[in-house]
Structure formats: C-alpha cells, structure tokens
Amino acid sequence: GDSVTQMEGPVTLSEEAFLTINCTYTATGYPSLFWYVQYPGEGLQLLLKATKADDKGSNKGFEATYRKETTSFHLEKGSVQVSDSAVYFCALSRDSNYQLIWGAGTKLIIKP
Amino acid sequence: KAGVTQTPRYLIKTRGQQVTLSCSPISGHRSVSWYQQTPGQGLQFLFEYFSETQRNKGNFPGRFSGRQFSNSRSEMNVSTLELGDSALYLCASSLGSTNNEQFFGPGTRLTVL
Numbered sequence: 231g232d233s234v235t236q237m238e239g240p241v242t243l244s245e246e247a248f249l250t251i252n253c254t255y256t257a258t259g260y261p262s263l264f265w266y267v268q269y270p271g272e273g274l275q276l277l278l279k280a281t282k283a284d285d286k287g288s289n290k291g292f293e294a295t296y297r298k299e300t301t302s303f304h305l306e307k308g309s310v311q312v313s314d315s316a317v318y319f320c321a322l323s324r325d326s327n328y329q330l331i332w333g334a335g336t337k338l339i340i341k342p
Numbered sequence: 343k344a345g346v347t348q349t350p351r352y353l354i355k356t357r358g359q360q361v362t363l364s365c366s367p368i369s370g371h372r373s374v375s376w377y378q379q380t381p382g383q384g385l386q387f388l389f390e391y392f393s394e395t396q397r398n399k400g401n402f403p404g405r406f407s408g409r410q411f412s413n414s415r416s417e418m419n420v421s422t423l424e425l426g427d428s429a430l431y432l433c434a435s436s437l438g439s440t441n442n443e444q445f446f447g448p449g450t451r452l453t454v455l
Contacts, residue, residue: 262441274432274446281441319385323441328398329375330434330444332385 232257236320236333243310244341251305251336253294253320261322263287263296263303264330268317277305277318315340344369346435346447354453360421363450367414367435374416375444376408379430388431391416392438420452428454 237252255261265277265287278287283298292307303320320333347366355361367374376388387400391410408418414435420427430451434444 266446273448274434276443276445279441279443321385328373328390328392328438329387329400330377330385331387332377334384 232261232322232324232331234320234322234331234333236318236336238334239317239337240339241336242339242341245312246309247340249305249307249310249314249338251318251320251338253303253305253333255301255303255320255322257301257322257324257331259324260298261324263294264321264323265292265294265303265305266319266321268319268335270316274319310338310340312340312342314338346433346445348431348433348447348450350450351448352451352453354455355423356455357423357425359423360419361423361452362417362419363431363433363452365416365418365433365435365447367416367433368445371435371437371445372414373436373438373442374410374414375434375436376416376418377432377434378402379432379449380428385432388418423454425454428452 233256262281264279266274267277278289280287280296286295317335319335321330349364373392375390389399394410405421410416430449432449433447436442436444
C-alpha cells in the first residue's frame with residue numbers, strides 16, 4: 231500500500247543553519263505531495279504542496295521538489311529561525327482516494 | 343473567513359461508553375475528513391465525507407462511524423470505547439479534490455479511563 235517515510239527526529243539546529251528533512255514515498259500512479267507543519271499548541275497547517283513530477287512547492291522560505299525518479303519530496307530551508315521550531319509532516323494523496331497518508335513527523339528544534 | 347471548528351475540545355470518558363465529536367467545516371467546503379493522532383501510530387485516516395456521502399474509509403473497526411449533514415457539518419461516533427481510543431481527533435475540510443489543501447481544526451482530545 232501507499233506509505234510515506236520521514237527522517238526521524240528530533241532534528242536540532244542552530245539559528246541560520248541550513249535545513250533538510252528527508253521524505254520518501256511509495257505509491258502507485260502520480261500522487262500529490264504535501265508538507266504540513268504543526269506549531270506548538272496549534273493545529274496542522276499546510277506549508278507547501280506539489281501535484282506533479284518536477285514541481286517545486288515553496289512557502290515562507292521553505293522549498294520541496296517532487297522527484298518522481300527518487301520518489302522523494304525533501305523539505306529544505308536556507309536559514310532557519312527559532313520560530314521554525316515545530317513538527318513537520320510529509321503526506322501524500324492519490325486521485326480518487328480522498329485521504330492523506332502521513333509520515334511519522336519530524337520534530338525540529340532551533341536553538342538561538 | 344471562520345476556520346474549522348471542533349467541539350468539544352476535550353473529553354474524558356470511561357471504557358465502554360460512547361462519544362460523539364462534531365466538526366464544522368469552512369463555509370463552502372463540502373469535504374470533511376477525520377484523522378486520529380496518537381504518539382504511537384501518528385496520524386491515521388478515519389474517513390472522508392463529501393456531500394453527505396462517505397467516499398473513503400480507513401482501517402478502523404466498525405466502532406468508529408461518521409456522518410455528514412446537508413450543511414456539510416460532520417460528526418464522528420465511537421462506541422464501546424477502549425483505552426487505546428485515547429487520542430487527538432482531527433477534522434479537516436476542503437473543497438473536495440485530492441490535491442486541494444485540507445484545513446484542519448484544533449482537534450478534540452479524547453481521554454478514555
């Protein structure tokens with residue numbers, strides 16, 4: 231069945247460091263891919279998405295590129311801030327499936 | 343525009359009881375999905391409704407059920423509660439296509455004693 235695998239956390243970085251959170255997926259066809267973020271005490275919110283191969287999603291300085299050949303959707307940011315501390319979830323959905331399939335989540339801790 | 347609202351925010355029940363959770367989607371959204379979030383299993387899909395019809399269901403026992411009303415509001419019910427049902431239950435609404443963004447509510451924290 232479909233699945234999403236994320237790197238385990240927590241990931242601890244210093245402010246202004248470069249961030250990569252790895253995400254790979256297994257799915258038939260051409261799923262849509264998403265990154266959601268859950269800030270402490272808040273609900274899940276969409277960070278970015280990509281709906282076809284080679285698409286790049288971007289938002290708030292974060293980017294991720296849909297790589298069909300490596301079945302990956304890694305999240306990157308060039309310079310992280312303390313306010314980026316949160317749990318990040320990679321997810322996919324397939325046509326006619328109407329559900330999000332989630333990775334386990336990666337907790338990101340940014341130290342000043 | 344008001345976001346997704348879920349009631350109640352917190353619930354404490356005992357084993358064997360049943361519970362009903364409510365979700366009001368964003369105005370104009372016809373799809374409502376439910377997810378269970380636990381530390382051990384992460385986020386798992388329960389079911390999705392669109393225009394009062396269940397379009398997909400996850401791998402949960404029949405004790406978990408849901409419905410959607412004509413105004414798109416949705417409820418989920420869990421009967422014969424078990425300790426393992428303790429979780430954060432999240433509702434999300436969207437326009438209804440698979441690549442549409444899902445907007446999440448704050449969740450209902452259910453504790454089963």
